[in-house]
Each structure stands twice: as structure tokens, then as C-alpha cells.
Amino acid sequence: MGLSELIHRGQKSQPKPLRYLLQQQRLVFLLIGISISTLIFSISSYSSYSSNQSISSTTMYNSKIPTISREPSLAHRVNLGGKVPLGLKRKGLRIVVTGGAGFVGSHLVDRLIERGDSVIVVDNFFTGNKENVMHHFGNPRFELIRHDVVEPLLLEVDQIYHLACPASPVHYKYNPTNVVGTLNMLGLAKRVNARFLLTSTSEVYGDPLEHPQKETYWGNVNPIGVRSCYDEGKRVAETLAMDYHRGAGVEVRIARIFNTYGPRMCIDDGRVVSNFVAQALRKEPMTVYGDGKQTRSFQFVSDLVEGLMRLMEGEHVGPFNLGNPGEFTMLELAEVVQQTIDPNAKIEFRPNTEDDPHKRKPDISKAKEFLGWEPKVALRKGLPMMVQDFRQRIFGDHKDASSSTV
Numbered sequence: 001m002g003l004s005e006l007i008h009r010g011q012k013s014q015p016k017p018l019r020y021l022l023q024q025q026r027l028v029f030l031l032i033g034i035s036i037s038t039l040i041f042s043i044s045s046y047s048s049y050s051s052n053q054s055i056s057s058t059t060m061y062n063s064k065i066p067t068i069s070r071e072p073s074l075a076h077r078v079n080l081g082g083k084v085p086l087g088l089k090r091k092g093l094r095i096v097v098t099g100g101a102g103f104v105g106s107h108l109v110d111r112l113i114e115r116g117d118s119v120i121v122v123d124n125f126f127t128g129n130k131e132n133v134m135h136h137f138g139n140p141r142f143e144l145i146r147h148d149v150v151e152p153l154l155l156e157v158d159q160i161y162h163l164a165c166p167a168s169p170v171h172y173k174y175n176p177t178n179v180v181g182t183l184n185m186l187g188l189a190k191r192v193n194a195r196f197l198l199t200s201t202s203e204v205y206g207d208p209l210e211h212p213q214k215e216t217y218w219g220n221v222n223p224i225g226v227r228s229c230y231d232e233g234k235r236v237a238e239t240l241a242m243d244y245h246r247g248a249g250v251e252v253r254i255a256r257i258f259n260t261y262g263p264r265m266c267i268d269d270g271r272v273v274s275n276f277v278a279q280a281l282r283k284e285p286m287t288v289y290g291d292g293k294q295t296r297s298f299q300f301v302s303d304l305v306e307g308l309m310r311l312m313e314g315e316h317v318g319p320f321n322l323g324n325p326g327e328f329t330m331l332e333l334a335e336v337v338q339q340t341i342d343p344n345a346k347i348e349f350r351p352n353t354e355d356d357p358h359k360r361k362p363d364i365s366k367a368k369e370f371l372g373w374e375p376k377v378a379l380r381k382g383l384p385m386m387v388q389d390f391r392q393r394i395f396g397d398h399k400d401a402s403s404s405t406v
């Protein structure tokens with residue numbers, strides 16, 4: 001007897017209305033099953049999302065940053081439930097700070113640890129220093145990895161602050177890491193669905209033809225000069241970030257940082273504030289390039305860190321100018337240094353460097369409106385804190401970096 005015959009007979013043996021009812025019942029059971037599993041999945045996703053939200057709200061409250069209620073993005077809604085196994089509660093955000101052993105990065109790490117997050121610093125110590133983060137050694141919420149960001153890296157994290165990049169002319173000419181490093185970190189952000197913040201720079205405006213500079217200004221950059229690897233590198237980094245945002249749905253944030261100073265700056269890296277302070281302390285003449293009438297604005301590092309954290313926690317991609325709109329000529333800056341350190345400090349003029357921008361001053365209306373941020377520390381108030389730190393480091397009155405926490 002063939003199989004088809006058996007089926008045929010079996011079907012024949014059931015009365016037609018009964019068969020119809022059984023088929024209907026199966027369908028109903030199937031529908032009920034689907035509904036129950038959908039309900040369970042939604043509840044677990046929601047509870048995992050809301051526990052994350054409440055943690056970040058509490059920690060933000062602790063760090064004095066206003067709580068910004070945020071609708072989860074599509075990517076977050078889809079992935080958060082899956083990333084944390086059911087039953088495991090997250091204690092804080094897991095954050096990578098590339099370049100976290102450097103000047104800005106180490107102050108950012110201090111704030112994140114203080115807020116209750118777990119921080120992984122990734123740094124190759126090209127311009128950074130272990131001493132800048134040593135005061136966190138032994139803290140279970142802190143990890144330090146020696147790694148060059150031009151090589152890929154896989155870490156499970158919620159946020160990536162990407163700062164790794166030599167930031168002063170004497171260093172970046174020897175080690176342009178902007179493009180490959182940014183690409184790798186964007187790849188990581190995409191892979192683990194982390195939010196990514198790029199520390200770009202006011203150098204993207206080049207020698208600006210618009211003053212002060214708004215974020216809408218596209219800049220005036222020499223693409224083949226000695227500074228181009230940095231300026232154009234950061235411009236490409238911004239482009240990559242936006243492409244990952246548009247093309248792969250990565251949540252990106254872009255900060256355009258203007259000149260920043262403060263404790264833990266590299267002492268001899270050729271940046272103007274650190275140069276003047278170190279020279280005045282060593283009783284050497286302060287070197288002014290060109291006629292000293294070129295202008296810059298100087299932001300204290302704690303103001304910048306506050307701006308970066310607000311940007312990361314907020315809803316806006318940017319780019320945002322983060323800088324102090326107070327504008328000083330180099331000669332005025334030298335005068336403030338004289339008043340703070342040594343009224344007899346001398347000034348020595350040298351020929352100007354190639355492609356040195358004539359003026360620089362941020363328009364920060366966008367950051368004020370969307371981040372509720374503006375700098376609070378004036379140059380005359382911030383400089384003494386930096387001088388104290390430089391004095392300790394130059395004259396060997398060495399304390400650990402926690403004493404230079406701002």
C-alpha cells in the first residue's frame with residue numbers, strides 16, 4: 001500500500017467538519033504562541049532599556065550635568081535587550097576613552113570615574129603619560145590598555161570617546177593617526193552599537209576667512225602644507241563619522257575643539273600656552289612667532305570636559321564648536337603669563353611658522369542653545385592652576401596627577 005493511499009484513506013476516515021475544526025484550532029494555537037513570545041521579548045527589552053536609562057540619569061545627576069530625557073534611537077531599541085543577558089543588571093556605562101592618558105583625555109577619565117562609570121583607556125603613550133591616570137590604578141572600574149588605534153580592537157562598550165591623536169604640531173608631523181585610527185574606532189562603534197564621539201578641531205577652519213567661526217563655515221585649509229596631515233586628517237575623520245552615521249546608523253557626536261590649556265599638558269609640545277608658561281618658569285624668553293598679533297581663544301580644560309560630556313549625553317550630532325570666545329593676541333597672552341608668573345619675563349620674536357592661522361575665535365551659539373553649555377573659567381583664573389602643575393613637574397616637586405585634578 002502506497003503512502004499516498006494511506007493519507008488518502010486517513011483523510012477519508014475523518015468527517016469533513018471535524019477536520020476543518022482541527023485545522024482552525026492549530027492556527028489559533030500558533031497565533032497564541034506567537035503573541036506570547038512577542039510579549040515576553042518586548043517586556044525584557046523594555047526592562048533592560050529602562051534600567052540603563054535610570055542608571056545614566058542618576059550618574060548624570062551626580063556629575064551636575066542636567067538629565068536630558070532621550071528617546072531611544074531605533075538602533076538602541078533593537079539592540080539593548082540583546083546585549084545584556086537577562087537577569088544581569090548593568091552598574092554604570094562602559095566607556096572607552098582613546099587617548100585617555102593624554103592631557104584632555106585624563107581629565108575626562110577623572111569625571112567619568114567620578115560619575116560612576118567603568119572606563120577603559122586605550123593609549124599608545126606617544127604623547128600621553130601613565131602618570132596622568134595612575135591615581136585610578138587599583139580601581140576596579142578602571143582599565144588601561146597599551147594599544148595603537150591604527151590597529152583594530154574589539155571591546156564591549158556603550159560609548160567611545162575618540163581622542164587618540166597627537167595634537168601638537170611637533171608631534172603630529174611625525175605620527176598622523178587621524179584617519180586609520182578613526183576608521184577603526186568607528187568600526188568598533190558599529191560592531192558593538194556604541195555611541196561615538198569624535199574630538200575634531202578648530203583647525204578644520206584652516207586660516208579662516210570668516211570671523212568668528214560658525215559650524216556652518218567650511219574652512220580655508222591648505223591641503224598640502226606641513227599642518228595638513230592634522231587639519232585634513234580631522235576633516236576626513238569628520239567625513240568618516242558622518243558616513244558611518246548616515247550609512248550604518250552609528251550614533252556619532254562631533255566636537256570641534258578650540259585651543260585648550262590646563263594642568264597635565266605636555267610641557268614641551270610647542271603649543272603656545274604651555275610654551276609661554278614653561279619658558280617663563282625656566283626664566284627663558286617667551287618665543288612669539290611672527291608679529292604676535294595673531295589671535296587665539298583659550299579654554300580651560302574643565303570647561304571642555306563638561307562640553308564633551310554634554311555632547312555625548314545629548315541628542316545632537318553636531319558638529320559643535322567647544323571653545324572660549326574670549327580672544328587674545330599672542331602678545332596679550334604673553335602679558336597675562338608675565339602677570340601670573342614673572343613680570344620681568346622677556347619676549348623673543350621669531351619668524352612665523354608655515355600656515356599659522358591669523359585669527360581664531362569660536363562662535364558658540366549652537367553649543368549654548370543645544371547643549372546648554374558655555375565656558376566658565378576665564379584665562380586669568382585658569383592659568384594659575386596650570387602654572388602650579390607645571391611648577392611641580394618642572395622643578396621636581398612631584399606629586400601624583402590626582403593633585404592636578406581640576
Ligand SMILES: NC(=O)c1ccc[n+]([C@@H]2O[C@H](COP(=O)([O-])OP(=O)(O)OC[C@H]3O[C@@H](n4cnc5c(N)ncnc54)[C@H](O)[C@@H]3O)[C@@H](O)[C@H]2O)c1
Pocket residue numbers: 098099100101102103104105122123124125126127128129147148149150162163164165166167168177181199200201202256257258259260261266
Ligand atoms: N588640546 C587642545 O587644545 C585641542 C584642540 C583641538 C583638538 N584637540 C583634540 O583633542 C584630542 C586630545 O588632545 P590633547 O590635547 O589631550 O592631546 P594629547 O597629545 O595630550 O593626547 C593625545 C593622546 O592620544 C594618544 N595617542 C596618540 N596617538 C595614538 C595612537 N595611534 N593610538 C593610541 N593612542 C594614541 C597619546 O599618547 C595621548 O595620550 C586630540 O584628538 C586633539 O586633536 C585638542
